[in-house]
Amino acid sequence: MFISLRRSTATLAAAGLLVTGLVACGSEDEAVSEPGTSGDKQITVYSxxxxxLIKPLLEKFTAQTGITVNARYANTAQLAAQLVEEGDKSPADVFLAQDAGALGTVSKRDMFVTLPSTTTDKAPATYRARNGHWVGVSARARVLVYNADAVTEAELPASVFELTGPAWKGKVGVAPTNASFQAFVTAITVQHGEARAKEFLAGLKANDPQVRDGNGKILEDVIAGTVPVGLVNHYYLGEVAKEQGTTVDALKAKLHFFPGGDTGGLVNVAGVGVLKRAADNPDAQAFVDYLLGPEAQTYFAEQTFEYPVVEGVTGPAGVPALADLQVPDIDLNDLDALESTVALIKESGLVP
Known part of the structure; x- marks a missing residue:
């Protein structure tokens, strides 16, 4: 059974992350099932x-294992906030997050179990928690997507920080409520300090950015030519190519991977952690192991066009190999300052 979540609004108070209007589960006439018990062949996943993107994979997991997934969908930052708000009363067994920062935020509250090393060792150390609380299951690069009719390769910026300059005024699509954008801003703080992050956000705001609800809308507008460039994750272009029955190379929209270890080229992970209420639940552990298994890793590469994190699985077509990317020297374990990053973004005026 798959249960959607209505979107909630995450706000910040001085004491930390608060959620106003917690995410409601399901529709008004759809009851939410009681959380399962250990080994009863059902788990609740906050996704x-x-x-x-992910529902077909969850269905594959159920078909292979017989374990029903009660999935609750919402923005990653909202779900992290909800988990913190719910505490040990949360019905969640597993948190499947869009980025390492949200996983780190929940981990800091000591809400995750320590995963067995036989599980976490399937992913490189770069893509897992030092304390074993979470593990990455797929990787994605931050990129600048651009319309080749509007921007030439020679005009592309060498650094993401150039996008606050006059040449890009009114031309840059951003999604400040998206977890990947928030993790990118956190990465600026980690790599260059909070003052630089504030400066970048203020410069972006002053440069008339084209604010959108998500990466998908940015890409849609870049393809249409209404926005020349946008900051997104790399895999969205592969999805569009698949929908149109073509290849990434044949599309008007192109991907610019920032060179030289620039913060704009951050490689982050989607990852998973098991909540303490499911510490002894073999079904939750089976889910994590499945996501790191060959079927799921191949699904990420071929269907969602992300980079698999397990060695031996071929990466997505139409993009550079993960090992060839010039990524910034940033430890994903340090991207756990979700609350302060959201506060910086709100302070900049990019979101109301």
Whole structure:
């Protein structure tokens, strides 16, 4: 059974992350099932991954294992906030997050179990928690997507920080409520300090950015030519190519991977952690192991066009190999300052 979540609004108070109007589960006439018990062949997963992307994989997991997934979908930051608000009363067994920062936020509250090393060792150390609380299951690069009719390769910026300059005024699509954008801003703080992050956000705001609800809308507008460039994750272009029955190379929209270890080239992970209420639940552990298994890793590469994190699985077509990307020297474990990052973004005026 798959249960959608209505979107809630995450706000910040001085004491930390608060949620006003917690996410409601399901529709008005749809009852939410009681959380399962250990080994009863059902788990509740809070999913910050888009339902359209991840639901087919959850169905594959159920078909292979007989374990029913009660999935609750919402924005990753909202779900992290909800988990913190619910505490040990949360019905969630597993948190499947869009980025490492949200996983780190929940981990800081000591809400996750320590996963067995036989599980976490399937992913490189770069893509897992040092304390074993979470593990990445797929990787994605931050990129600048651009319309080749509007922007030439010679005009592309060498650094993401150039996008606050006059040449890009009114031309840059951003999604400030998206977890990946928030993690990118956190990465600026980690790599360059909070003052630089504030400066970038203020410069972006002053440069008439084209604010959108998500990466998908940014890409749609870039393809249409209404926005010349946008900051997104790399895999969205593969999805569009698949929908149109073509290849990434044949599309008007192109991907610019920032060179030289620029913060704009951050490689983040979608990852998973098991809540303490499911510490002894073999079904929750089976879910994590499945996501790191060959079927799921191949699904990420071929269907969602993300980079698999497990060695031996071929990466997505139409993009550079993960090992060839010039990524910034940032430890994903340090991206756990979700509350302060959201506060910086709100302070900048990019979101109301």
């Amino acid at each position: 910050g991954r888009n339902e359209q």
